[in-house]
Amino acid sequence: MDFVSVQSASNPLLKKIRSLHTKQGRHEHCLFIAEGRKLIEEALAKGASIAHVIISKSFYKAAEQADLEALLLEHGLGKLSVTMVEDALFKPLSTLENVPEASVLAVIKTPDYKSDFLNQKDPLVVILDGIQDPGNMGTIIRSALAMGVSGIIMTKGCVDPFNPKVVRGASGALFQMPLILNLTFEDAVQQCKEHNLKVIAMSPIAQKSLDQIDLKSGCALVFGNEGNGLDKSNQELADIKAFIPMNKASESLNVASSCAMALYESSRQRGWNYV
Numbered sequence: 001m002d003f004v005s006v007q008s009a010s011n012p013l014l015k016k017i018r019s020l021h022t023k024q025g026r027h028e029h030c031l032f033i034a035e036g037r038k039l040i041e042e043a044l045a046k047g048a049s050i051a052h053v054i055i056s057k058s059f060y061k062a063a064e065q066a067d068l069e070a071l072l073l074e075h076g077l078g079k080l081s082v083t084m085v086e087d088a089l090f091k092p093l094s095t096l097e098n099v100p101e102a103s104v105l106a107v108i109k110t111p112d113y114k115s116d117f118l119n120q121k122d123p124l125v126v127i128l129d130g131i132q133d134p135g136n137m138g139t140i141i142r143s144a145l146a147m148g149v150s151g152i153i154m155t156k157g158c159v160d161p162f163n164p165k166v167v168r169g170a171s172g173a174l175f176q177m178p179l180i181l182n183l184t185f186e187d188a189v190q191q192c193k194e195h196n197l198k199v200i201a202m203s204p205i206a207q208k209s210l211d212q213i214d215l216k217s218g219c220a221l222v223f224g225n226e227g228n229g230l231d232k233s234n235q236e237l238a239d240i241k242a243f244i245p246m247n248k249a250s251e252s253l254n255v256a257s258s259c260a261m262a263l264y265e266s267s268r269q270r271g272w273n274y275v
Contacts, residue, residue, distance in 0.1 A: 001069050001072065001073065001078055001079075001080070001081075001082060002081045002082070003060065003081070003082050003083075003084050004081050004082070004083050004084065005083075005084050005085075006083055006084070006085050006089070007085075007086070007089075009089055009092070013052065013083060014085070014089065014092075014093060016029060016031075016107075017033065017052075017054065017093045017105075017107060018092060018093060020032060020033050020107065021033075021095055021164070023160045023163070026110070026160065026162050030109060030110045031051060031107050031108065031109060031110060032107075032108055032110060032162035032164075032167065033095065033105055033106070033107060033108070033164050033167070034048075034105065034106045034108055034167055035094060035095065035096060035103070035104075035105045035164065035167075035168070036103075036104065036105075037067070037068060037071075037104055039106075039167070039168070039171070039172060040053070040068075040071075040104065040105075040106045041071060042171070042172030042175060043106060043108055043172070043175050044071065044072075044074075044075045044077075045172075046172065046175035046176045047175070048108050048109075048111070048175045049108065049109040049111075050077065050080065050106050050107070050108055050109075051107045051108065051109055052080075052083060052106065052107040053068075053072070053080060053082045053083070053104065053105075053106050053107075054082075054083045054084075054085065054090070054093060054104070054105050054106075054107070055068070055082060055083070055084050055085075055090075055103070055104045056084075056085060056086070056087045056090040056101060056102060056103045056104070057084060057085065057086050057087055057090075058087050058101040058102040058103070059101075059102040059103055059104050060084050061102075062102045068082075068104060069082075087101050087103075090103050093105060095164035095165070110162060111175075111179075113178055113179045113180065113181070114178070115151070115178075115180050115191070117150040117151035117178045118150075118151070118191060118192070118195040118197070119195065120150050120218075121218075122216065122217050122218040123150035123151070123195075123197065123218050124147075124148060124149050124150050124215070124218075124219065124221075124263075124266055124270070125149070125150055125151055125152070125153065125192060125197060125218075125219070125220040125221070126140070126144055126149055126151075126152045126153070126220070126221055126222075126223065126259065126263075127152075127153045127155070127185075127188050127189070127192070127199075127220050127221070127222040127223070128140065128152060128153070128154045128155065128158055128223055129155045129157065129158070129185050129188075129222065129223070129224050129225065129230060129231075129234060130155065130157035130158060130224060130225035130228075131154070131158045131159060131223070131225065131226065131255060132157070132158070132159050132225065132226060133159065133226055134159050134163045134164075134165035134166045134169060135165060135169050135256075136226060136254070136255055136256040137158065137159050137161060137163075137166045137169065137170075138165065138166045138167070138168060138169015138170040138171070138174075139169055139170075139256040139259075139260070140152075140223075140255070140256050140259045140260075141161070141166070141169075141170040141173045141174055141177050142169065142170050142171050142173045143256070143259055143260040143263055144173070144177055144259075144263060145173035145176055145177050146173075146263075147260075147263035147264060147266065147267045148267055148270070148272075149177070149263060150178070151177070151178035151179065151180065152177060152178070152179050152180070153179075153180040153183060153188045153191070153192075153220070154179060154180070154181050154182070154183075155182075155183055155184065155185050155188055156182050156183065156184060157225070158181075161174060161179060161181070162174075185231075185234050185237070186237065189220075189222075189234075189237045189238070192220040193239075195218070196218060197218045197219055197220045198217065198218065198219040198220070198239050198240065199219070199220045199222060199237070199238045199239045199240075200213060200215075200219055200220065200221050200222065200238060200239065200240045200241070200242050201222040201224075201230055201234070201235045201237075201238035201240070201241045201242070202221060202222060202223050202224075202230070202241075202242060202243070202244070202258060202262060203229065203230060203235055203241045203242070203243060204229070204243050204252060205241075205243070206240075206241035206242050206243040207241070208240065208241070208242050208243070209242060209243055209244070209245045210242040210243065210244055210262055210265050211245070211265055212242075213240060213242055214269070215265065215266040215269045215270065216269050216270050219266075221259075221262050221263070221266070222234075222238060223255055223258060223259050223262075224255070225255075226254075226255050244258055244261050244262060
């Protein structure tokens, strides 16, 4: 395996990686960043397409370097050149607040997601409308994979799922969870209904609790923006509105927590037979 040393911050590859800190740069290059050996290992295990690997000089000198090389070879990336930079050059490439000296990141090609998960038998789908916090989005994706969700639909108002904070929060789930991106809310609901899915809007003012609704057949659970919830006009497009029972002393739940609890209930009803 070749290790290429780069000495200048103006190197074209390093400039490209820095541009991936922005949504515009990620969209332009169809690439995103995954930081840390554990996340790279998850990406490889789930078949992500790695375009570049960048390591700091301290990482190269550490024992992890040999482990990384063995990992890349194991996944057929023996011909991939690994770029090594001085620690000071690595820091601007990272999106972490505190960058370890021995650091590694991978540049990954954005997956070409397909919407065929809607054609599964009795799929469990999540529609996210206007979710803007990267931490919430990452947690939702992670919970969705754990609870057997078939796929996630994100409307145009959602945070970019390839935002570095989302990638970290999803903890590898992003590499496996099918996504449909940038639909209007109306189109998202229409696609689900065209596939005979029951659309269930989560709302604190609903008349039925989620455990009173049959979630075993194909359905889509809808979650709205962190601050404002799901717009009332959008709620009316759903087939059913449902709430999650909670202590009256509590005003509301964080959207990521609500999603995790709703997906737990759906998995419970389905007998843990994940799709």
